[in-house]
Amino acid sequence: MKRDIQKEHAQSCDMLHHHDELVERVVHEMPPEEDLYDLADFFKVFADTTRIKILYVLLKQEMCVCDIAQTLEMTQSAISHQLRILKQMDLVKNRRDGKIIYYSLADNHIVSILSQGMDHINE
Amino acid sequence: MKRDIQKEHAQSCDMLHHHDELVERVVHEMPPEEDLYDLADFFKVFADTTRIKILYVLLKQEMCVCDIAQTLEMTQSAISHQLRILKQMDLVKNRRDGKIIYYSLADNHIVSILSQGMDHINE
């Protein structure tokens, strides 16, 4: 993930910014850097069509890797890579049944985030 | 945005997938491709620290480009580029007052999406 290099001084607006103590105040009200990075990383998971599709599949149905691949007409490898990312972010969980590993949504939080997104694009 | 090339046939699992009519059913229950792309594009906007920071700033306070740059210690150009993306996605709006252009959040939808994200990472 790209973490931006901090400038010693922002030299925008020829150093003549308008609202000095406003800036000061808002700077102090900002959440910790770390949280903002984590939040961006969280949304990054939803920022890919393949992962969105996987989540929509699992929304309907627990499924094995093979069937997800079949459903999305993609390779098993591609799906497996993306499932790993979803798992790392605790968006999906899995259980093993013999050779087959079934994936499902980790919690209902995800459903409501997806719905809110859908609401916005269909405003 | 990267749109994946569809395979004629998914050849995962050596063509021997487990749950044929399950796959069939879920395929038909999927939302339109287009919507899924749009949804991923929507979340892509939140998937960058700079844009997240801008949104958190505007959550507190309407602000001009220059002051946002000052607040985040980044160049005016970088902020301006990101504001354009936020505007295109209807996450922010702006008004002109003389030479200065003030940006603010487009609606309260955004607040709740950010909060839900924060909730998840602090689960």
Added chain:
DNA sequence: TTTACATATGAACAATTATTCATATATTTA
């Protein structure tokens, strides 16, 4: 109508990332 200032934008570069391909691991069955 020049000059200064606030913002926007195009091109180039650096960094990130999704998929593919080859192969490894794990489990079941013969």
Added chain:
DNA sequence: TAAATATATGAATAATTGTTCATATGTAAA
């Protein structure tokens, strides 16, 4: 134990994207 099947994973490649730099646009003041 060997063979087959389901899934995972590392490396390479192609594509996307955020920032910088230089410059353009638009507005106000001199």
